[in-house]
Amino acid sequence: MISKVAAGSSAYLQQVNSNNKKESTPVDKPKEMDKVESIKEQIQSGEYKVDSRKTAEAIAEDLI
Secondary structure (H helix, E strand, C coil): CCCCHHHHHHHHHHHHHHCCCCCCCCCCCCCHHHHHHHHHHHHHHHCCCHHHHHHHHHHHHHHC
């Protein structure tokens, strides 16, 4: 069930957004997303290799 407050808030936000017609600028992808995309492509192509030493160190550090 939608409360009157929530419905009123969204209507207000829509009105504010339509009144503030500023030129939008594209948002750059965060650096982490580029890394994720790169790893994703490597996994799909079969080129990604797991660094077992680095993984084991990270797990051990987390357990300490």
